Amino acid sequence: MTIANRKERQREELKGKILTAARVLFIERGYEETSIRTIAEKIEYSPTTIYLHFKDKDDIFYALHTEGFILLNQYFRALQSVADPFERLKAISKSYIRFALENPEYYDLMFISRSPMNALADENRAKWEEGVKAFGALSTTVAECLANGYFKGMDPEVLTFTCWSMVHGVCALEIRGRCQVISEANQKDLGIRAGEIIVEMMNRMHK
Amino acid sequence: MTIANRKERQREELKGKILTAARVLFIERGYEETSIRTIAEKIEYSPTTIYLHFKDKDDIFYALHTEGFILLNQYFRALQSVADPFERLKAISKSYIRFALENPEYYDLMFISRSPMNALADENRAKWEEGVKAFGALSTTVAECLANGYFKGMDPEVLTFTCWSMVHGVCALEIRGRCQVISEANQKDLGIRAGEIIVEMMNRMHK
DNA sequence: GTAATTAACTTTACACCGTTAAGTTCAAAA
DNA sequence: TTTTGAACTTAACGGTGTAAAGTTAATTAC
Numbered sequence: 001m002t003i004a005n006r007k008e009r010q011r012e013e014l015k016g017k018i019l020t021a022a023r024v025l026f027i028e029r030g031y032e033e034t035s036i037r038t039i040a041e042k043i044e045y046s047p048t049t050i051y052l053h054f055k056d057k058d059d060i061f062y063a064l065h066t067e068g069f070i071l072l073n074q075y076f077r078a079l080q081s082v083a084d085p086f087e088r089l090k091a092i093s094k095s096y097i098r099f100a101l102e103n104p105e106y107y108d109l110m111f112i113s114r115s116p117m118n119a120l121a122d123e124n125r126a127k128w129e130e131g132v133k134a135f136g137a138l139s140t141t142v143a144e145c146l147a148n149g150y151f152k153g154m155d156p157e158v159l160t161f162t163c164w165s166m167v168h169g170v171c172a173l174e175i176r177g178r179c180q181v182i183s184e185a186n187q188k189d190l191g192i193r194a195g196e197i198i199v200e201m202m203n204r205m206h207k
Numbered sequence: 208m209t210i211a212n213r214k215e216r217q218r219e220e221l222k223g224k225i226l227t228a229a230r231v232l233f234i235e236r237g238y239e240e241t242s243i244r245t246i247a248e249k250i251e252y253s254p255t256t257i258y259l260h261f262k263d264k265d266d267i268f269y270a271l272h273t274e275g276f277i278l279l280n281q282y283f284r285a286l287q288s289v290a291d292p293f294e295r296l297k298a299i300s301k302s303y304i305r306f307a308l309e310n311p312e313y314y315d316l317m318f319i320s321r322s323p324m325n326a327l328a329d330e331n332r333a334k335w336e337e338g339v340k341a342f343g344a345l346s347t348t349v350a351e352c353l354a355n356g357y358f359k360g361m362d363p364e365v366l367t368f369t370c371w372s373m374v375h376g377v378c379a380l381e382i383r384g385r386c387q388v389i390s391e392a393n394q395k396d397l398g399i400r401a402g403e404i405i406v407e408m409m410n411r412m413h414k
Numbered sequence: 415g416t417a418a419t420t421a422a423c424t425t426t427a428c429a430c431c432g433t434t435a436a437g438t439t440c441a442a443a444a
Numbered sequence: 445t446t447t448t449g450a451a452c453t454t455a456a457c458g459g460t461g462t463a464a465a466g467t468t469a470a471t472t473a474c
Contacts, residue, residue: 172375420469
């Protein structure tokens with residue numbers, strides 16, 4: 001009994017080591033630049049060993065994708081204490097952008113990169129708790145805003161998607177380096193300032 | 208003299224054929240799935256011939272990237288006739304989303320994918336007319352809005368970036384398949400409807 | 415008219431990639 | 445003590461982008 005436990009523990013340990021190596025490499029070099037072979041080298045195992053723990057490369061990065069959502073939910077947690085839904089919506093927007101700019105590689109994997117979606121397409125879809133949770137935080141906040149008379153007449157779900165889109169756009173353009181058209185002077189804190197404008201626009205909607 | 212012309216013409220012809228093959232493959236399979244070898248096979252030349260006309264793979268896709276901006280500017284051209292800048296801003300937003308949804312692969316290359324930016328990083332930056340033109344269309348419209356009393360107190364350039372971001376977010380989430388959290392019922396026309404909400408938000412800001 | 419040059423193009427090759435199939439090793443179970 | 449089976453590796457397949465070297469054929473120079 002104890003012996004099977006130890007083996008199981010060792011298995012989990014190695015899986016953890018793979019994931020840690022993958023995370024480190026991926027955060028400093030990005031998805032494309034992180035190969036199964038370099039991960040293997042880092043943990044001093046042969047490349048094929050990795051396939052005993054993960055179906056394929058996407059499967060590894062899907063695990064990191066999930067990590068990313070857990071981290072994002074940590075950013076969101078503090079905001080549940082904001083009672084007013086409209087204030088909470090604006091706080092979520094700012095936190096979301098902060099998360100993206102502080103964890104660009106995670107953000108990329110979660111919301112831009114195509115690869116982890118392949119893994120998500122399978123059975124994982126159902127048990128994708130963290131993703132649903134993050135979306136739910138926004139979704140319920142938007143619903144409460146509607147209940148309080150904000151955004152009158154708009155479809156709750158489409159509105160939720162739209163709010164998400166607006167902040168996603170800021171993050172995605174920044175992370176994928178599309179801000180070079182912007183003058184040098186405005187490059188600094190561009191994402192943050194764009195976020196502030198979005199929030200200010202929301203404010204002015206209800207003045 | 209004529210003989211050199213013919214050679215030059217033939218050179219251009221082949222370059223055009225490479226680009227056409229690349230475009231066709233890329234539109235039906237995307238960037239990652241289009242290899243130098245498949246392009247070469249399509250035009251019935253050896254893969255290395257392509258390198259006589261393009262520095263590297265990014266260079267080819269940078270050419271398509273430019274094509275995409277020309278196409279986007281065509282979407283924008285009709286809108287120059289809209290006299291009122293605020294109306295024009297809203298029309299640009301809708302056209303932008305329409306462009307993205309009608310030409311997802313181009314959009315991906317232009318605003319999401321990392322690859323053509325490598326090529327753009329070099330000397331090309333200066334002569335990137337079409338990109339500057341498209342950004343300029345939005346930029347001047349936003350400036351006129353400010354002059355007409357809209358968006359009071361906001362920085363013109365950061366505001367331009369923010370407007371761009373908002374619509375980009377919609378397009379990017381759609382194109383990279385992040386709409387699966389949305390219920391089936393709202394999937395259809397989601398991008399268009401989100402665009403309408405953004406426009407409606409702009410309207411309500413100034414009621 | 416013949417030889418030298420040069421541009422266009424191909425062959426070959428390198429160093430990578432993700433992934434699979436076929437071993438190997440060795441501890442646990444029978 | 446033999447058998448089983450899990451953990452792990454080696455070798456290999458078919459792909460990628462790209463560089464170097466070799467070939468061919470048309471043009472130029474003499």
